[in-house]
Amino acid sequence: MVFKLFYNVRYHEITPFLSSVKELNFDNCDIWIDVDNKKLLLYTNNGNTDVNFNGYDELLDMIAELGKDMIANDLIDALNHAINDLTSYRSYYNVGMDKDVIRPLLDELEKKKKEILDSDFTAVLKLGVLKEEEFDKLIRNDAEAKKAIRKAIRKYRELCYENDDDDEPEGCDHVVPTADAVVLAVPKEKRIEIKIIVDQVGEAYRITKNYDTAYEFLKAIDEYWDKVIPSY
Amino acid sequence: MAFKLFEGAKYSELVPYIEDIKGTGFGLADIWVDVDRKDIIVETRTRRFVVNYSDYDKLLATIVNIARELYFNDMLEALNLAKHSLTTYRSHPQLEMEGREVVDLLVSIERVKEYLINGNFTVRIKLGDIRINNIDDFVKSHPEIRKTVNDAIERYRELCWKSGDFDELGYCDRVVPDIYERVYIIPEDKRIIIDLVVDQIGEVYGSMKGYDDSYSFLKDIEEYKHIIGAH
Numbered sequence: 001m002v003f004k005l006f007y008n009v010r011y012h013e014i015t016p017f018l019s020s021v022k023e024l025n026f027d028n029c030d031i032w033i034d035v036d037n038k039k040l041l042l043y044t045n046n047g048n049t050d051v052n053f054n055g056y057d058e059l060l061d062m063i064a065e066l067g068k069d070m071i072a073n074d075l076i077d078a079l080n081h082a083i084n085d086l087t088s089y090r091s092y093y094n095v096g097m098d099k100d101v102i103r104p105l106l107d108e109l110e111k112k113k114k115e116i117l118d119s120d121f122t123a124v125l126k127l128g129v130l131k132e133e134e135f136d137k138l139i140r141n142d143a144e145a146k147k148a149i150r151k152a153i154r155k156y157r158e159l160c161y162e163n164d165d166d167d168e169p170e171g172c173d174h175v176v177p178t179a180d181a182v183v184l185a186v187p188k189e190k191r192i193e194i195k196i197i198v199d200q201v202g203e204a205y206r207i208t209k210n211y212d213t214a215y216e217f218l219k220a221i222d223e224y225w226d227k228v229i230p231s232y
Numbered sequence: 233m234a235f236k237l238f239e240g241a242k243y244s245e246l247v248p249y250i251e252d253i254k255g256t257g258f259g260l261a262d263i264w265v266d267v268d269r270k271d272i273i274v275e276t277r278t279r280r281f282v283v284n285y286s287d288y289d290k291l292l293a294t295i296v297n298i299a300r301e302l303y304f305n306d307m308l309e310a311l312n313l314a315k316h317s318l319t320t321y322r323s324h325p326q327l328e329m330e331g332r333e334v335v336d337l338l339v340s341i342e343r344v345k346e347y348l349i350n351g352n353f354t355v356r357i358k359l360g361d362i363r364i365n366n367i368d369d370f371v372k373s374h375p376e377i378r379k380t381v382n383d384a385i386e387r388y389r390e391l392c393w394k395s396g397d398f399d400e401l402g403y404c405d406r407v408v409p410d411i412y413e414r415v416y417i418i419p420e421d422k423r424i425i426i427d428l429v430v431d432q433i434g435e436v437y438g439s440m441k442g443y444d445d446s447y448s449f450l451k452d453i454e455e456y457k458h459i460i461g462a463h
Binding site for chain 2: 006008009010067070071072073074075077078079081082083084085086089090091092093094095096097098099101102104105108109112116121122123124125126127128184186230231
């Protein structure tokens with residue numbers, strides 16, 4: 001099966017890793033993956049192209065590198081935006097404060113940028129949220145997950161009781177929070193994680209699946225793709 | 233003589249502190265202060281409101297309240313924008329970075345917001361810069377900062393040598409940086425702060441004047457505004 005892995009990827013994010021697509025000279029593209037045929041399919045605003053790989057390891061390495069580059073660019077952009085917001089967005093430039101509370105924030109933002117640029121981090125690909133029927137199936141077949149969700153519901157009700165604004169506190173006895181299972185893939189480590197997130201409580205349970213080979217990992221992603229509502 | 237203290241203040245920011253403008257609903261206004269008459273003048277694009285105070289303490293208290301409101305709103309908006317940029321400005325929202333997300337930064341931003349919401353701040357208003365035209369005369373009349381100024385000029389020349397942008401031999405040996413007095417007021421504490429700022433070096437010296445009564449504080453602000461305006 002073929003599925004879309006990344007969308008709206010900019011030319012300069014891809015070409016350092018896929019020099020063969022340079023000549024297409026596009027602005028941005030969507031990247032699909034064909035696991036069975038060991039291919040990446042690029043749908044650009046200036047035509048389409050396929051990139052073939054000799055092995056699954058090579059294909060997976062490419063996905064990990066691309067993902068890492070994209071998330072780094074993305075976060076650096078977001079951090080630069082935030083720095084600009086804090087330094088340039090002022091209606092009253094002549095009014096300040098005796099103590100500079102913004103400088104430490106700017107230092108933190110700069111430190112984060114440096115961390116991203118200098119360090120070796122791992123990109124995580126959020127595949128999406130499990131479809132309702134898949135979520136139900138997961139809970140039915142996993143006693144530990146079921147137990148964790150029950151505990152999270154109790155916690156949610158406790159929070160409900162603590163909320164003074166509630167006119168009918170007895171309503172909290174029956175209230176059921178929304179819960180989602182987010183599916184994440186860590187290409188560099190050939191790992192898939194399913195995090196069960198409960199409204200207001202946060203992560204209630206986590207399932208980690210490790211794969212020995214790139215092929216098994218990519219096939220697993222392929223299978224999950226049918227089971228999730230994609231993130232984009 | 234009246235002087236302008238704030239520019240482009242919003243109606244919503246002024247109305248809690250200036251009763252007379254209630255219901256007028258203008259867009260933006262400049263705020264002028266006339267010390268001798270004990271007036272605050274709200275000047276919009278089409279109208280002018282003169283608000284008279286019975287004493288100088290009340291006039292100063294209104295200035296403090298307006299300054300706090302302007303600063304608080306400004307900073308809160310900047311912090312919210314920064315938060316928004318960190319959380320929603322993403323081209324690839326399906327990608328995350330393991331263990332290196334921006335949650336800690338968001339927590340820090342929230343902490344600063346909380347600090348401001350709790351009112352733990354004292355506003356400082358920049359009146360402007362006074363350029364020192366004759367540095368020798370200035371140093372003569374302020375002998376206590378002679379060394380500081382000379383050191384700053386020396387550092388400026390070192391930067392000039394390092395930059396290597398100047399072909400003319402000996403230029404950096406003679407160059408003298410622009411030096412300013414940057415004047416701030418802290419209305420809540422009735423203080424005037426004067427920082428000596430050297431181009432490319434920054435603040436090298438600071439001095440402070442405290443006042444016992446609102447009148448002499450406001451009169452000195454007026455005087456500084458006049459000097460700054462003349463520059």
